[in-house]
Structure formats: C-alpha cells, structure tokens
Amino acid sequence: MPKEIPTRYDHTKEPDIYARWEAGGAFVPSGKGEPYSIVIPPPNVTGDLHLGHALTYGIQDTIARHQRRLGKDVLVLPGMDHAAIAVQALVEKKIQKEKGLSRSQIGREKFLEEVWVWIKHYMPRMETSLKRFGLSADWSRFRFTMDEHSKLAVRTAFVRLYEKGLIYKSEFIINWDPKMQTTISDDEIEYIEEATSFYTFKFGPFEISTARPETKFGDKYIVMHPRDKRYAKYKEGDTFECEWINGKITATIIKDEAVDPEFGTGVMTITPWHDKTDFEIATRHKLDKIQVIDQFGKLLPIAGEFAGRKIDEARKDIAQKLKDKGLLVKVDESYRHRVAVSYRGGGKIEPQILPQWFMKATAVKEAAIKAVKSGEIKFTPKNLEKLYFHWLKNLHDWCISRQLWWGHEIPVWYCVGTDKGRCLPECREPIVSIEPPKSCPHCGSRDLEQDPDVLDTWFSSGLWPFSTLGWPNEEAPDLKRYFPTSFLETAPEIIFFWVARMIMLSEALTGQVPFRHVYFHGFVLDAKGEKMSKSKGNVMDPMVMIDKYGSDALRMSLLGGNSPGTPQRYSEQKIIKYRNFATKVWNASRYVAEATANQLSAVSNQPKNAAFESQDENSERSADSRKPKAESWVLPSILDHTEEKFFEKLAKLEAKNEKNFTDLKLSVALEELYEFFWHDFADQFLEYEKTVIRESDNKVRAKQAKSCLLVALKRQLTILSDFAPFLVESINKEMLS
RNA sequence: GGAUCCUUAGCUCAGCUGGUUAGAGCGCUACAUUCACACUGUAGAGGUCAGAAGUUCGAAUCUUCUAGGAUCCACCA
Secondary structure, three states: OOOOOOOOOOOOHHHHHHHHHHHOOOOOOOOOOOOOEEEEEOOOOOOOOHHEEEEEEEEHHHHHHHHEEEOEEEEEEEEOOOOHHHHHHHHHHHHHHHHHOOHHOHHHHHHHHHHHHHHHHHHHHHHHHHHHHOOOOOOHHHHEOOOOHHHHHHHHHHHHHHOOEEEEEEEEEEEEEEEOOOOEEEHHHEEEEEEEEEEEEEOOOEEEEEOOHHHHHHHOEEEEEOOOOOHHHOOOOOOEEEEEOOEEEEEEEEEEEOOOOOOOOOOOEEEOOHHHHHHHHHHHHHOOOOEOOOOOOEEHHHHHOOOOOOOHHHHHHHHHHHHHHHOEEEEEEOOOOEEEOOOOOOOEOOOOEEEEEEEEOHHHHHHHHHHHHHOEEEEOOOOHHHHHHHHHHHHOEEOOOEEOOOOOOEEEEEEEOOOOOOOHHHHHHOOOOOOEEEOOOOOOOOOEEEEEEEEEEHHHHHHHHOOOOOOOOOOOOOHHHOOOOOHHHHHHHHHHHHHHHHHHHHHHHHHHHHHHHEEEEOEEOOOOOOEEEOOOOOOOOHHHHHHHHHHHHHHHHHHOOOOOOOEEEEEEHHHHHHHHHHHHHHHHOOOOOOHHHHHHHHOOOOOOOOOOOOOOOHHHHHHHHHHOOHHHHOOOOOHHHHHHHHHHHHHHHHHHHHHHHOOHHHHHHHHHHHHHHHHHHHHHHHHHHHHHHHOOOOOOHHHHHHHHHHHHHHHHHHHHHHHHHHHHHHHHHHHHH
C-alpha cells in the first residue's frame, strides 16, 4: 500500500481550492436551466463576522450547491450593508478614542472620510471570511448598500413612494437620543429598569403620581377613564384653577380610555411633547403640546428658575419645591421605573416632537399579508407566519428619517432663496427629486439645501433583493431572469425589521414578492444556552475555528444540530465531531482509491519520499498513475447479496436526501449521511469488500468488489459535496478525478 | 397584558400526516490494535419521552390542564 497520501485531510489548502474555483468561473451562473437565485443578506460592515454568519452563509451555500448539482442556473449574489447607525456609532467611538474628538468637532465631511477608512478596512476582511466559509458567490456581481447603484435605487424608491402618497412628512413624537443627537426607531430601543422615587402630588382636587416631576411644567390637562365612577362628576372640558410648580394654572378635564383606572389614583396629567401615550391622547383630543425639554436634555424657559438645568439632576430640587409648596402627598422609594435606552449608542431616550419622514403602513400591509397567506411566499418554520401576521396587523407608520451623517441622503431639497430674495410661499414645499434640482421650480432660485437627514438603514435593506439585480432599470437582464429570488435565509429576530419590509417595499415598487421561500435558522447559543455576545465574552470566532478544524467541519457542525427557528447550543466539541468525520471520509476514500488503483496499474514503484503534499509536476504525474481507471466507475452487472442490499440502502439514502432538501431538513440530511457513510459504508460494507478482495483468488470477483466500493464512494461524495465542498474537492483532485 | 416556542439517555439533540424492542453524537464501561483511519474498531451500560387527565385497538407524536424554561410584541402615568 503506498504511503504517499497523508492520513489526514489537510484543511489548510481550502483557500487555494476556493481560489481555483473562482478563477475557473465555477460560481458564475451558467445561464442554462431553471434559474435559482439567492441574494445573500448583506452583513453589516461593523467588523468581523461571527458564528451566526457562518451558519447563515453555510446554509445558503449548501442549498446553492445542491441546486447547482441538480442542473439549475444558480446565482448567489454577495454584498454588504452600510449599517448607518451602527457604523456611525463605532466610528464615533473610534475617533473619540484615537483623536479625542467628537463627531461635531471633526465635521460632517471629515467624519464621512473616517467612515470610509473604516469600511475599506473591514470590507476586504469580511470578503475573505465569506470566501473561507466557502460561499459559492459570483463576486463579479458584488454590491454594497452605499454604492452608486444602490443610491440611485434608494432615491428612486423614495421619490416613487412619495408620488404614490406612501411617504409623507409630519410632526411626530419620536424617540430622541440626546447623546447621539438623533432619532431612534422603536426597534432600536431596549428598556432597562431603574430604581427611582415615585412621587404623588396634589393637582387641584386630584392626586397624580409620577416618577418624572421635571417633565410636569407644561401639564395642564388631567385625564381619567370615561367610565371611572370615582370621577363621574367631572365632565370633559371642565376647567379648574390649580396651584402648580411655578404658580397658578388653569387645568382642563379630559376623558380617555388610555388611562388605566386600576393604576395609581386613576388620573394623570399629560406631557404630550415628551411622552408617546400622552402625545396620542393629545392628538385625539386636539390639545396643546408644549415643549419642556430641549434636544440636549435640558429644561427650557418654561421651567422658570430651573431653565437650562439637566433633567436628571434637577428632578430632586423640583420635587423639593413641590414639597415646600405643600403639594407632595407621598414618595414611594421602592419604585422601579422603566427607562428606554438606545442599544446602539446607549443614551437615555427623551421623546420629542420633530418633523420626520414617514412611510405609511396601511397601504402596503394588506399586500404583505396576502403574499404569505396565499402561499406565494413560504416560511420555514411555518409557525413564524403567525408572528408575521400578528406584527403586520399592529403595524404603525414607519419613521424613516434619521439625524445621522452616515447613510443614504434623503432626495429632498428646500429652497433657501437667499440669492434673489424673492421667495414665494410655495417655496417652502419640499422639492422631491431623483436627481438634484438645479433651481427652485417656484422662484427660480439656485440656492437650494438638501434635507440634512439620512434614511434608516432598513430602507435601503428593504430594496436589497431587487436593487441588487438592477432595479430601477426594469429591463436589467438579472432582474428579468432572477427576480423574484428563490430563497432567503436569515435570523428570526429580523423578521420584522427586514423580511416584512422587503415584502412591503417589493410589493409597493415592483408589484411582486421579493422571494419565494424564507428560511429562518435558529440562533446559536453558547454551551450554557446563553446568547453569545462580546460583552459576555463568550463569543467564538469562526475564523479561529476554521484555522483549527477547517471550513467544512465548521459548516457541518453548525448545520448538524440546527432546526429552523429553534435555538441551538453550540460548543467546540461539535466541530471536533465533524472534523473527525472529515478524517473518516478522507481515509475511507484513501483506501478505495488505492485499492482500485492497484487493481489496474502495477505501479507503486515510486520513490518513498515522493512529495504528494508538494505541488510539483512529478507528484502530479505519479498521483495520476494511482488513480482509478475509467472502467472501475461502472457498477458491475453482477452483485452478490450483500452488495445488492447495500446499494438498495444507498439508493434509499439518496432519495431521502433529496426529500430532505425539498423539505429543507438540512440537519436531518446531513446526519443521515454521516450515519450511513460511517457505519453502513465504512464499518460494514468496506470491511466486507476488503475481505472479499483479500480472500478471493478470483480476479474478476475482486475487481467487482473494488468497482462496488468506488461507485458507492463516488455517490456518497456527491451528496457530501453540498455540505463539505472543500473536502470532496480535495479527495476528487488528489485521489480520484 | 398579548403572542410563539421548548421540556426525550449524564450532556447536546433527532424522531411529530399516531403503528414492530424510542435513535444519534459526545461522555461512560470492557475489550481489540502492524493489514484506510486512534481524529480507530467491536461489544455494552444508560430513557415509566416534564407531570396529570382525555381521544384511540394503539400516544414521545393529537386534545386539555398543571409545573418549569426561552423568545418576541404592547403597556406601566
């Protein structure tokens, strides 16, 4: 038996294999057969990729390779996301740390240069990672959500939606982050509990409770539930004189069902400018809205002697003043107040009213519900459909503008008109246009200013499945051939941020669904079942694992235990299991290759040190002589009982595998193959044929056994190539071809 | 408060249009060892499928309830 083939699969050659594939154009769509397209979820350019990325791209690539193997015209389109707020926050942190400068100190233009430095640093690293995951993407079609084409798509989408009346500008209560000086979407907020004093004050004939006396300067409405018997004698609109923080005020009675009669005293005053519920009540009843706190979290002149002070530190003094005036009833010190904070920047949210751009939910949500209800889009697992419907039903308008610098500029201009000084009233209307207007259509002034805000990241992400394929050019060949896309793989946690919005925007702009099938993987937890996060220090770097065990081992370990929608506990042990499997496959192949080579060529007089690991031509040639001859590839027409049984079982495995791919049970498909290869093939069938080969004096019988092994191996490797492409490629190249 | 999901061997998980003795990997025990592979092989121990009730000829699988756990959404003046 020649000793030239090493007993271990050498995974360090995986990058070379990828380079060969790429150079050979293996991932460029063939253009022949039924189209099958996957536009990958673009990873945020926030840094290096994590285990969840390895999982999602592993699943996508396994599916893509399978479809390619079935003869389809497969497109895997790669890309990355500019992640407006996330990247801006990271770059701000970086320049603060490195230069001690804040964003406003450095200025918008310079800041964006810093962002591009960041992007150019991380993008190539991330591309390398995706390649090491084995992602069989066509890199010539690579897209970034901030490239020129994406910008055009975003502007076009904005203008078209505006023209359809689906985008509008309105004063609205928004989540303002005084630290980042920006609005934050509801989805980007998390709540923390804070121990705080909970005060009860006299307010005219009523008692009201609050954790935030500093917001109460403008309160002049007192609200109660319309059916609360205790307050039945008060009528909506009744007014009364009332001593309050800075003197006497006139308060008005309001009745609204938003008040919970069970909570506290059952009455409350409202602060519409700084509280969402209060804003809604005030809007319903057409009440005044008064600003008390400025954008930096400081009190305005309405606060009298407290004006200019930070809200948090003024709170106790304000409470003290109310106490001195005899208005304090009691203080509950055990109260835990829920505080909203931005999970990106970490600032405490202070709601404010600001003009913002919105996208209407109502007009598109019916189409989005129908797309899934009708089965035009399928979800795996199916139960997430319920979640999706539930969310859409309660959907409110989406605030799409952000007071950030990094992101898509809003294609809206305003006439400033200082050059001619003859602006008309109409000049105040926004000019919404795909290309920058040269002059104001009303007064002709060339002095125009673009809206300083940028768009929420998810707006451009929502266009991703079609903007990448050439939209808004309806005639783009990729758009015509590959849209709607076939398959979307993502995490269940972004079903609303992203999946639902892609469906809505796609329906609104293209009139089609963006994809046919959505597969949600389960997210990866650590061995203790906790979420992996940088702050906990329990993250596992996929690149380190690939260096240690190989890309295929990592992929199989991630796919192996992952059921859609169900969280998966993960540890290095699982990678070791599949690394061992790779070694097993390697060695079984090694035996088969050598046995079949020996049968037909009496070579093996090669020098013992023939360096098969080196790439020189000698080793290539001697390797060739060892490879099986063509006739060994055909399954013999005569089989004995054991062989017949084995091939029946193999055929069953192949059928089950195909079914599992159809049902998207990748984990089951892989585990069945693992079982079959290791135990049915290597432990039993291979051992059986080995004995036949050794003990049979009939050359024809031995040859039959060898052919059986070769055919069986080849068929299993074909299935395995979806899951372990590098391993199978190495085996094919070094032993079989 | 609303919703979704989970609970199967020591650990991680399969198994679910209900049907022979409930499976795998890791771990554990004993044995084997030049013959593809110790990142190995052979043999084995280990489970009243969270608990209770119901439907059924038959339930890990379907229904209801109970207990424990996870996640998402809303609200908390």
